[in-house]
Amino acid sequence: MYCPKCQAEVSTVVQEMTESYPVKGEPVLVEAQVRICSVCGEELWDDVLDSQNLRRAYAQYRKTHGLLQPEEIQEIRELYGLSQVIFARVLGLGDKTVARYENGSLADAAQNNLIVLARNPENFRQLLEMSRCRITAQDYETARKALEQVSRQVSYNPKQIYVIQEDTDINFKLNWGDRKYA
DSSP, rough: EEEEEEEOOEEEEEEEEEEEEEEEEEEEEEEEEEEETTTTTTTTHHHHHHHHHHHHHHHHHHHHOOOOHHHHHHHHHHTTTHHHHHHHHOOOOOOHHHHHHHTTOOOHHHHHHHHHTTSSSHHHHHHHHHHHHGGOOOHHHHHHHHHHHHHHHEEEEESSSSSEOSSSSOOOETTTTTTTTT
């Protein structure tokens, strides 16, 4: 890799450092991987490492602000057997919105909360019925059948409103008492 300070191709090492990344105008501290010149110790730009560090910063921001991580959004969508576009239409979002969120873009609080509510099969049933005119009959039937299957797996618990039975790896918990969602 080329070091501008040494003005030569040099060997490098990757070190872990605490760095601040601005996310939505807010500084987010992450343990970042940084490429360092082995000769002079200068930090060198590395597109791949910087992309990974930015993903870490976004993940930390989501965690701090109670937003779903991309893989959680994907799990909810796949629970109902829908493509990204059809899931977005059921939610009343733009066609590419879910794809962006699953690829790491940050959802705003309102859209995040809508997706969180869609985890609940009864909420999803209402969204599906309201969006019936925006999706094909085949997509509606796919979602309806998946919803029936999910509804059979869900049981009521007064402390944890919806709990998926042990035969699935997804566990949804809502605690209405202190307004914490997991």
